[in-house]
Structure formats: C-alpha cells, structure tokens
Amino acid sequence: MTKLVVIGGVAAGMSAASKARRTNQGMEIEVYTDEEYISYAGCGLPYFVAGMVQEERKLIARTKEQFVRQGIKVFTNHKVLSILPTEMQIIVVDSEGAEKKVNYDKLVIATGARAFVPPLPGKELDNVFTVKSIPSARRIKEQMQSEQVKNIVIVGGGYIGLEMAEAFAAWKKQITIVELAPQLLGNIDEDMAALVEEYLVKEGVQIRKGEKVLALEGQDQVRKVVTDKGEIPADLVILAIGIQPNSELAAEAGIQLGVKKAIKVNKYMETNIPNIYAAGDCATAYHLLYQDDAYIPLGTTANKQGKVAGENAAGGKAEFAGIVGTAIIKVLDLEIGRTGLSKREAQQLGREVQEIKVEAYTKAHFYPGSQAATIKLLIEKASQKIVGAQIVGGAGAGKRIDVLAVAVQLGLTPFALSELDLSYAPPFSPVWDPVLTVANVAVGELEKKA
Amino acid sequence: MTKLVVIGGVAAGMSAASKARRTNQGMEIEVYTDEEYISYAGCGLPYFVAGMVQEERKLIARTKEQFVRQGIKVFTNHKVLSILPTEMQIIVVDSEGAEKKVNYDKLVIATGARAFVPPLPGKELDNVFTVKSIPSARRIKEQMQSEQVKNIVIVGGGYIGLEMAEAFAAWKKQITIVELAPQLLGNIDEDMAALVEEYLVKEGVQIRKGEKVLALEGQDQVRKVVTDKGEIPADLVILAIGIQPNSELAAEAGIQLGVKKAIKVNKYMETNIPNIYAAGDCATAYHLLYQDDAYIPLGTTANKQGKVAGENAAGGKAEFAGIVGTAIIKVLDLEIGRTGLSKREAQQLGREVQEIKVEAYTKAHFYPGSQAATIKLLIEKASQKIVGAQIVGGAGAGKRIDVLAVAVQLGLTPFALSELDLSYAPPFSPVWDPVLTVANVAVGELEKKA
Known part of the structure; x- marks a missing residue:
C-alpha cells in the first residue's frame, strides 16, 4: 500500500491529508506535527484573545478523531528531526524522546511559518x-x-x-x-x-x-x-514584525528554497526532489501579476495549495492556479481589502500605473448605516488593465474587494468592470455600486486621455 | 443650439440629462415629468414606509436646483400628451392645464413603469x-x-x-x-x-x-x-402583482414596442424612430443569456441605460452592455441574491442545466454572527459554464451574488470560479468562501461524470 506522510497538522497539512484520502481510498496516510493541536484556525487567535471566541476548542475546525475516522493517522507532539530523501524516510521524535524512522512513498511538507x-x-x-x-x-x-x-x-x-x-x-x-x-x-x-x-x-x-x-x-x-x-x-x-517560513527541515534535506527562503514549488506543489511536495505558509506561491513566485502566506492559499499537494500525492494531477495577492482585514469597525499590485509593487515591477480613487458609500444614501468607503483602482498604462485595487471603509466595504480580485485575476479593463451587472437594493449598495462608480470614473479619465 | 428633451424625471431620465450635459456643454436640455418629485429613489419607498427613512426629502438623490445649476431645465407637474416624431415636437400640458408644443432635436423617453x-x-x-x-x-x-x-x-x-x-x-x-x-x-x-x-x-x-x-x-x-x-x-x-412599462405615449407616436410591451431599444438605446431614445423601466434590455431582449425593470439598469441614452443623444457613441438578470433583496434579516438564468428560464430556453447546491456560512465557523447561507449554481451541461446562481441566507450572504454575476457574465466554468483568489479573514468569510465552496463541489461533481 502506498504511504503518504504529511509534516504539519494545520491548514495546508490537513487539507492535503483530506484531499489525498478523497482522491485515493487505498492509501495509507500519516500526519506528524510537533504541536498539540491540529486543524486550528491561526487566523482566529486575535478573536480568541479579544474574548469574542470563548473556548479554544471552537478554533478547531476538525478534531483528530474526525481525521482518524477518515483513515488518517495523526501524530501530535511528534517532531520531525529530518527528512532523508534517498531513503524516503523521515526521522521523528515523540514527546517522550523516542526516535523512529518512518517510511514514505509521498511526502507533503506543510510546516507552516513562524513569527519573525x-x-x-x-x-x-x-x-x-x-x-x-x-x-x-x-x-x-x-x-x-x-x-x-x-x-x-x-x-x-x-x-x-x-x-x-x-x-x-x-x-x-x-x-x-x-x-x-x-x-x-x-x-x-x-x-x-x-x-x-x-x-x-x-x-x-x-x-x-x-x-x-x-x-x-x-x-x-x-x-x-x-x-x-x-x-x-x-x-x-x-x-508582529513579520512571518518567516519553517523551511529549515526542507533545506537540510537538500530541498530547494525560493523567495524569502520559502520552499520552492511548481504549480503541482512539487519541490525539486521527486515525491516531495510542499504547501502553505512554508512554500512559495505563483503570483499571476508578478509572473513569478511570491511569499504571501495566507490561510486561503494554504488550503488551496494543500488540496493540490494532497491530490497529486495521491496520484491525481491538480494545478494551483496562483494568487493575485487578495487580502482583507477588519480592525474595529474599519474594513480594508486589497488585491493585485500596490503602487509600490507596480513600480518595483516597472509597470507604470494610473491611480483612480473615489469616495463612495456602502448602501443607498438614505439607508441607515450606509458607510463611507474609499476605493482605488490601479490601471496599467500599457495594457489599460486593472492590476490592483484597494478599499478602506466601514461595514460592507471590505468584501467588495472580491469583484475587484476577479477583475484583476481575469485582466479586465475599467470599461469591462463598468459593464458588469452587479446587484443593487438599498440595504446593500447605492444604485451604482462603489465598484461600478470607481470603474465609471476610470473610464472617464481614460477617455479624456484618449 | 441642439436641444435634448427628456420625458421622465427619475433614474433613467435624470441620468440621461446629466450624462448629456457632461458629454455636451453646449446642448439645451429640458426634462418634463408629470410627477411632483424628480430623482427620487423608488426602491427606497418600502424603507420610508417602515420608518427607517424618516423624511421624504432623504429619498431625493438630487434636487431640481442641482440640475438647474448644471443647466438642465426641469418641468415638474408637466404631463406630456403626445410625441410628434415628424414635427420633432412634444405636446405638454402644465398643472394649470395650459398646453404647449416643445421642439426637440433629440428625445429620450424615460417614462418608467407602473404597478400592474x-x-x-x-x-x-x-x-x-x-x-x-x-x-x-x-x-x-x-x-x-x-x-x-x-x-x-x-x-x-x-x-x-x-x-x-x-x-x-x-x-x-x-x-x-x-x-x-x-x-x-x-x-x-x-x-x-x-x-x-x-x-x-x-x-x-x-x-x-x-x-x-x-x-x-x-x-x-x-x-x-x-x-x-x-x-x-x-x-x-x-x-404588488407586477410592473408594466409606461409605453403608451411611445406606442401612440408609432414607436415600436417589444417584449412585455416595453419600448424596443438597441444597444445604443435607440428606438426605431430616428433621434428618439428610450431608457429605464419603460424600455427593453438586452439579456446576455437570453441573447434576446428582456423586460426586467431595475434601478441599476435604468441608470446605466439612461447614461448611454444621454451620451448618445449628446453626440457620443456609448453602448449598453446588457444584463444577466442580477438582483438582490433583503426581507427582515434574510438576504436573497440571484443572477443569470433560473432553472425555469433555462428550461424555457432549452438549455439543459445541472444544479449544485451547498450550505455554507458567511464568516469563519468560530466568528460570532456567522450566518447560514444556501448557495446554488446552475451549470449548463453543454458548455459547462455557470449560467445562473442563487443565494439565500443571513447577513453577508446576499452581496456574494456579485462574484457569481461576474462569473455568469464572463462565462466562467465552476473550475475557473474555484481558482479565484477571493479574500478571507474570519470576520468576512470561512477560509473557503461560500462561492469557492460551491465551485469546489461543482468541480467534484463534473469530474465524477467525466
């Protein structure tokens, strides 16, 4: 029976294990993690500290028992000391200090990241x-x-x-x-x-x-x-200065690192060593606008990459589509969304952009609770495509970044954006959604120059 | 000086007048409406009745005076009795019963709709x-x-x-x-x-x-x-049985009507009679999935069509991109979004569709206020494209229809949808946004069949 070993028990690791199981019922699957908890929401920790989430167990998406029922063996408090690619083994030490060698046919490294x-x-x-x-x-x-x-x-x-x-x-x-x-x-x-x-x-x-x-x-x-x-x-x-990939274990085994010392992977989540995959916060991600690898560790990317690694490790052929750098954050009652390139990133890539920024509202002007939102498009001068967008505003502003993320990912122009049939009703939007408003202003500016 | 006459003073009419003014500073622009109010939010009336909007004037987006300052003459309580296309005139009666003939070079009909x-x-x-x-x-x-x-x-x-x-x-x-x-x-x-x-x-x-x-x-x-x-x-x-277009005035003038007796327009918002445009709730709208005209009167469409009609009447050459039938509604705390074809519409068009429906949540599972949402995709069997989507759920569910509206409008497959880099943070979404979850399930189903 083929055996998959996963190192790491959070987003990418458990996604890989689950997807491998769904892809291949006959595979042996083992997960090793030096942590006590698995499948927990790292992104939820601030809300736990705030007291909005009272119980630690609520942060756990799925328990060890749930994985066991899927036929996935989970070894918590087991530290992986080294990877031996030639032998296709890992060396593991348990909480009592006992060392053992574990064979693998396929290995997924999902060791995550740590605070710098x-x-x-x-x-x-x-x-x-x-x-x-x-x-x-x-x-x-x-x-x-x-x-x-x-x-x-x-x-x-x-x-x-x-x-x-x-x-x-x-x-x-x-x-x-x-x-x-x-x-x-x-x-x-x-x-x-x-x-x-x-x-x-x-x-x-x-x-x-x-x-x-x-x-x-x-x-x-x-x-x-x-x-x-x-x-x-x-x-x-x-x-909270920054995040760095837990890639030392991989590097010591001769696995190639890439940008920011993250484990370099291709679109199949393969490393440079056969049968070894990496995914999540320890790995690079292909950035569709950089047209190059990036290191932007986020939960969504970790889950997506883990799924691809798991499927491929189990004999499938999945591809990770890449990222455009979409992110969102709430701080108190302010919502902040961003996607694509920032002005600085565009400059670094030598791509000249035009900025269009508008003030808009999240709901109809007369509807209670309508919040101000500032929304910006970055339009590449050469292609006239939207290569970046940012939103800062009150409740309802942030998630509007998603339509803009699609626009960036699919390479829409402001004109194409302005033609979208987006939804309107007073509790949800002004009759011109802020996304359409900024698109209209951009179209006007581009036409003036043309 | 060329003269634009607009019949109707709400969404489409006032959008047309404003856009015409921005396009052409030298044009004479007159708006005639039999109503007392202009530029009011018809969609806001339920919230006014509810008492959420206290003052009537809050429903007014822009006042008569604001339009006058733009050089747009607005004649309220002026009923248009007839359009004389050969003479390029309209006959108007004011509130005192005095009739007059008004010449036009360009005419935009934006007479709206009424309850059936x-x-x-x-x-x-x-x-x-x-x-x-x-x-x-x-x-x-x-x-x-x-x-x-x-x-x-x-x-x-x-x-x-x-x-x-x-x-x-x-x-x-x-x-x-x-x-x-x-x-x-x-x-x-x-x-x-x-x-x-x-x-x-x-x-x-x-x-x-x-x-x-x-x-x-x-x-x-x-x-x-x-x-x-x-x-x-x-x-x-x-x-509240239905809405019917105020198209009698146009029909009497020999202007061609289309579906549901709405005024038939092309993508330039032109009627069959030269120099006469129509826009908004009185007019048809090209439906990108029907590949034919539809009558789905909505505020967004009215504003967009009005803008196109105004630009073209002022000498520009704008096109209305068409609709995909996106709509949203809130009833108490429930949000309902829809886009593209419903199952019934697909059947009527003879397009065989597969339904994928999932239950998801609007925020991270541990985040307070996460609401259940049911989300459905309709995938055309022949093309494997998403041709429709619907969402019913709690706060935060409804506006997710926008990403799906983009998917329908651009003809994405579930696979392409699943590859989108949408935003995630616990206050906004589970790590797999509901839109991605339904896409993933659809991809799985399609692969099973393949």
Missing part, C-alpha cells in the same frame, strides 16, 4: 509574545484579566499587529503600535494606509511610524520599549 | 394601494399610525411584496402575502423560494400560495380580500 523575531535585547522577558499558536494566545489572554497590564506595545503595523490592536481594544487597554516603515500595512498604498491610521488614532490607538525598536527592558517582566526616538511604557509587548 | 393593477372588483376602495411614488408611500405610512389598521394583505410575493412585508413588520402589523403562483419570488428556483417562505412563516408572516384574488370588499374602506380559497380580513391592501 529579531535579535532584540530583552525579547526573552515575561509578557513578550508572538501570536502564532493556541498556547501563546492563551497566555496573552490570561494577561488581559490583569489590571496591572495597562500599556500594550505592538511592534509591527501589519495584519497581525492591527488585528491584535482590535483584540486589546476589547479589553480597554492602552495600545501603541510601533512601525519601522513610514506607514502602516505595507502592502497597501500610503494614502490608503493613512486612512487606516487616521481611524485608529480617532479610536485612541497610538501610532508611531518610522520608529525602530532597539530593546525591550524590565526585570523579569517587560516594562518598556526603547526605540530610536524614545521610550514607551509597556506591560505587554507583541512582536 | 388587474380589473379587480373593489380595487378603488380606500386603503388599497400600489407602491410606486412618494405620495402613495406617504399615504400608506399615514395608515400605519392607525391602530385600526391591523391586518394587511399583500397581493403578490415578488420583490416589492416582500420588501413591503418587511416595512409592515416594523409596524407590528399582521401580514398575509397572497401569491397566485405556487411559490414566492418567481425568478428564483422553487427550492430556494421555499427557504424564503420558511423564514417568513417563522417570522409570523402568513403565506398563501397558489391562491387567486377575486375581489376586494368593504364599504368605502377595504375590509377583506376574497380569493378562490376563502376570505382574508384586510384593513389595508397592497397590490
């Missing part, structure tokens, strides 16, 4: 956390109940930093976000990020941009954050 | 209403304050009937919907309509399907509705 932690003096102090696992989230949440924990400093103003800001706001903490770059959310344009900053400041979050954290200080427990511009009192610090 | 009222005995009784104008909505709302008005019967279970049911529910009235057809919402499939019915019944609305209203009875004021199956007490009756 710079060599910062004081990073080992108490109450300094990254947000990556259920246990770390649990410890952060425990600290929330303490009245001694008043000042929280979040190092990094990306997705995780902002989502954690929302979580801490729920506990009425004093929040400071320190960001090295001159703007929050580096993957949207500066003017759009400024809207997010303006909102957060209004909500009482302190934002310090262009500021470098030099050290964390305190006795046992962190008490302050020292930066190149001053000191910030801190009873708890979140390091 | 069958020759029902008792239809002239007090408290029998249609929902079409601000004055009629005002009278309905006045009746809401009366405690004597307890039982309301809505004849017709289409969009307007259901939206009015929501309005009356806000006033805690006893509501009965009587529908002649065997299901509510004739333009979605029976199984999806059954979900809507189930919800409304749970919310306390009485639904009587397959029941024909024979007469309205009462002295002065309506007191009961007599059907082929019994009698229903009624202190107020809404006739």
Whole structure:
C-alpha cells in the first residue's frame, strides 16, 4: 500500500491529508506535527484573545478523531528531526524522546511559518509574545484579566499587529503600535494606509511610524520599549514584525528554497526532489501579476495549495492556479481589502500605473448605516488593465474587494468592470455600486486621455 | 443650439440629462415629468414606509436646483400628451392645464413603469394601494399610525411584496402575502423560494400560495380580500402583482414596442424612430443569456441605460452592455441574491442545466454572527459554464451574488470560479468562501461524470 506522510497538522497539512484520502481510498496516510493541536484556525487567535471566541476548542475546525475516522493517522507532539530523501524516510521524535524512522512513498511538507523575531535585547522577558499558536494566545489572554497590564506595545503595523490592536481594544487597554516603515500595512498604498491610521488614532490607538525598536527592558517582566526616538511604557509587548517560513527541515534535506527562503514549488506543489511536495505558509506561491513566485502566506492559499499537494500525492494531477495577492482585514469597525499590485509593487515591477480613487458609500444614501468607503483602482498604462485595487471603509466595504480580485485575476479593463451587472437594493449598495462608480470614473479619465 | 428633451424625471431620465450635459456643454436640455418629485429613489419607498427613512426629502438623490445649476431645465407637474416624431415636437400640458408644443432635436423617453393593477372588483376602495411614488408611500405610512389598521394583505410575493412585508413588520402589523403562483419570488428556483417562505412563516408572516384574488370588499374602506380559497380580513391592501412599462405615449407616436410591451431599444438605446431614445423601466434590455431582449425593470439598469441614452443623444457613441438578470433583496434579516438564468428560464430556453447546491456560512465557523447561507449554481451541461446562481441566507450572504454575476457574465466554468483568489479573514468569510465552496463541489461533481 502506498504511504503518504504529511509534516504539519494545520491548514495546508490537513487539507492535503483530506484531499489525498478523497482522491485515493487505498492509501495509507500519516500526519506528524510537533504541536498539540491540529486543524486550528491561526487566523482566529486575535478573536480568541479579544474574548469574542470563548473556548479554544471552537478554533478547531476538525478534531483528530474526525481525521482518524477518515483513515488518517495523526501524530501530535511528534517532531520531525529530518527528512532523508534517498531513503524516503523521515526521522521523528515523540514527546517522550523516542526516535523512529518512518517510511514514505509521498511526502507533503506543510510546516507552516513562524513569527519573525529579531535579535532584540530583552525579547526573552515575561509578557513578550508572538501570536502564532493556541498556547501563546492563551497566555496573552490570561494577561488581559490583569489590571496591572495597562500599556500594550505592538511592534509591527501589519495584519497581525492591527488585528491584535482590535483584540486589546476589547479589553480597554492602552495600545501603541510601533512601525519601522513610514506607514502602516505595507502592502497597501500610503494614502490608503493613512486612512487606516487616521481611524485608529480617532479610536485612541497610538501610532508611531518610522520608529525602530532597539530593546525591550524590565526585570523579569517587560516594562518598556526603547526605540530610536524614545521610550514607551509597556506591560505587554507583541512582536508582529513579520512571518518567516519553517523551511529549515526542507533545506537540510537538500530541498530547494525560493523567495524569502520559502520552499520552492511548481504549480503541482512539487519541490525539486521527486515525491516531495510542499504547501502553505512554508512554500512559495505563483503570483499571476508578478509572473513569478511570491511569499504571501495566507490561510486561503494554504488550503488551496494543500488540496493540490494532497491530490497529486495521491496520484491525481491538480494545478494551483496562483494568487493575485487578495487580502482583507477588519480592525474595529474599519474594513480594508486589497488585491493585485500596490503602487509600490507596480513600480518595483516597472509597470507604470494610473491611480483612480473615489469616495463612495456602502448602501443607498438614505439607508441607515450606509458607510463611507474609499476605493482605488490601479490601471496599467500599457495594457489599460486593472492590476490592483484597494478599499478602506466601514461595514460592507471590505468584501467588495472580491469583484475587484476577479477583475484583476481575469485582466479586465475599467470599461469591462463598468459593464458588469452587479446587484443593487438599498440595504446593500447605492444604485451604482462603489465598484461600478470607481470603474465609471476610470473610464472617464481614460477617455479624456484618449 | 441642439436641444435634448427628456420625458421622465427619475433614474433613467435624470441620468440621461446629466450624462448629456457632461458629454455636451453646449446642448439645451429640458426634462418634463408629470410627477411632483424628480430623482427620487423608488426602491427606497418600502424603507420610508417602515420608518427607517424618516423624511421624504432623504429619498431625493438630487434636487431640481442641482440640475438647474448644471443647466438642465426641469418641468415638474408637466404631463406630456403626445410625441410628434415628424414635427420633432412634444405636446405638454402644465398643472394649470395650459398646453404647449416643445421642439426637440433629440428625445429620450424615460417614462418608467407602473404597478400592474388587474380589473379587480373593489380595487378603488380606500386603503388599497400600489407602491410606486412618494405620495402613495406617504399615504400608506399615514395608515400605519392607525391602530385600526391591523391586518394587511399583500397581493403578490415578488420583490416589492416582500420588501413591503418587511416595512409592515416594523409596524407590528399582521401580514398575509397572497401569491397566485405556487411559490414566492418567481425568478428564483422553487427550492430556494421555499427557504424564503420558511423564514417568513417563522417570522409570523402568513403565506398563501397558489391562491387567486377575486375581489376586494368593504364599504368605502377595504375590509377583506376574497380569493378562490376563502376570505382574508384586510384593513389595508397592497397590490404588488407586477410592473408594466409606461409605453403608451411611445406606442401612440408609432414607436415600436417589444417584449412585455416595453419600448424596443438597441444597444445604443435607440428606438426605431430616428433621434428618439428610450431608457429605464419603460424600455427593453438586452439579456446576455437570453441573447434576446428582456423586460426586467431595475434601478441599476435604468441608470446605466439612461447614461448611454444621454451620451448618445449628446453626440457620443456609448453602448449598453446588457444584463444577466442580477438582483438582490433583503426581507427582515434574510438576504436573497440571484443572477443569470433560473432553472425555469433555462428550461424555457432549452438549455439543459445541472444544479449544485451547498450550505455554507458567511464568516469563519468560530466568528460570532456567522450566518447560514444556501448557495446554488446552475451549470449548463453543454458548455459547462455557470449560467445562473442563487443565494439565500443571513447577513453577508446576499452581496456574494456579485462574484457569481461576474462569473455568469464572463462565462466562467465552476473550475475557473474555484481558482479565484477571493479574500478571507474570519470576520468576512470561512477560509473557503461560500462561492469557492460551491465551485469546489461543482468541480467534484463534473469530474465524477467525466
């Protein structure tokens, strides 16, 4: 019987195992993970800390028992020490320290990613956390109940930093976000990020941009954050600087790494070594606009890639279509969506773009709860295609990025976008949906130039 | 100076006038309407009756004065008696009864539609209403304050009937919907309509399907509705049976009518008579899936067609891309979206379709407020393209129809749909958006058959 071994028990790993099972009933499937939990929603951790999700088990999408019933053996608290491609084996150590060799016919590496932690003096102090696992989230949440924990400093103003800001706001903490770059959310344009900053400041979050954290200080427990511009009192610090792939195990086995040291995969999720696949946050993803590999670890991509890896490992022939960099985030009541290239990305790729930005509303002007939304298209001058889009606005704004993601993925022009028969009723949209409004303005601008 | 005359002062008419002005600064533009109000949101009337929109003026998108500042003359309470194409004139009568002839070089007919009222005995009784104008909505709302008005019967279970049911529910009235057809919402499939019915019944609305209203009875004021199956007490009756185009004026002038007696237009919004355009609820719209004209009067289409008519009347050359029948409605907390062909429409067109239906959720499983949504694809067997889609579910379900509308309009297969890089974060979506989930299931089904 052919045997599939999966390393990693979260999004990509469990998607691979499940899809392999559905594809091939006769295959032996084993999953090894050094974590205690499998199939948990890493993206849900901020909401667990916020107290919106009360029980840890609610973050678990599917239990070990559910996988076992599918005929998938799951070994939690089992660390994989090495991959031996020639022998087609992995070496595993269990929680008691016992080592064993496990044979595989097909191997899927889905080791995920971890928070990047710079060599910062004081990073080992108490109450300094990254947000990556259920246990770390649990410890952060425990600290929330303490009245001694008043000042929280979040190092990094990306997705995780902002989502954690929302979580801490729920506990009425004093929040400071320190960001090295001159703007929050580096993957949207500066003017759009400024809207997010303006909102957060209004909500009482302190934002310090262009500021470098030099050290964390305190006795046992962190008490302050020292930066190149001053000191910030801190009873708890979140390091949300970035994410890096867990690719060392693969690299040691001679598997080729690609961009940002993620495991390089092709569209079949194959690595450079036969019978070894990789998927999810440890792997690269083909970016349809870069026309090259990218490293943009996200839950959706992990699930999709895992499914492709699982199907192929089980004898199928699936392809991962690639990404266009679509992402969405909510911070308090603000919604932020983005897709395709940002202005900066376009510049880096040498693709000249024109920006069209409009202010619109999420519902009919007379309908209660209609929220302002700023929406931007980036149109490539050469092709006149929409190569990027961003939205910042109130409730109902964010998910509108999906139609724009389709426009980017399919290479629509603003004219084609303006011709779409999108839905309208007062509780959902103005009669011209914001997406059509920005398309109309873009068409007008392009016609003026023509 | 060339002169554009527009007949009708709501969505299509005012869009035409505005676009003509933007296209051609030197044109003389006059708008004639027999109504008191212009540029009002007919779609907003149920929310005005509900009391969600307090002031009538909030329903007005733009005032007469705003148009005047654009150099557009607006003549309210001016009824157009006839169009004289040979003379290129219209005959108008003002509120004092004075008649005059008005010359035009270009004419846009945007006379809209009216509620269809069958020759029902008792239809002239007090408290029998249609929902079409601000004055009629005002009278309905006045009746809401009366405690004597307890039982309301809505004849017709289409969009307007259901939206009015929501309005009356806000006033805690006893509501009965009587529908002649065997299901509510004739333009979605029976199984999806059954979900809507189930919800409304749970919310306390009485639904009587397959029941024909024979007469309205009462002295002065309506007191009961007599059907082929019994009698229903009624202190107020809404006739929401259907919509018919105001096309008589055009027909009398020799302008050709098309489907459902709407004014037949081509993609330039031209009628069969030179220099005369039509747009909006009085006109046909090209349906990209019918590959033929349809009559589906909606605000979005009216605005788009008005814009095209205005641009062309002002010397431009715009085209209306056509519709795919996208629509959305909210009734209480239920959202209903549809696009493309329903099963019935597909059958009528002789196009064999396969149905794929899934139950999904609007947010991550652990995120508070995640709502169930049923989502259906109709896939044409011959082409394997998605030719229709429907969604019924809680908050956040409805607007997902937009991505599916794009899929239908661009002719995507379920496979192409499944490859889209849509946005995910727990407050917005499960990691597999419902749209991707139904696409994945469809791909699986198609592969099984292949």
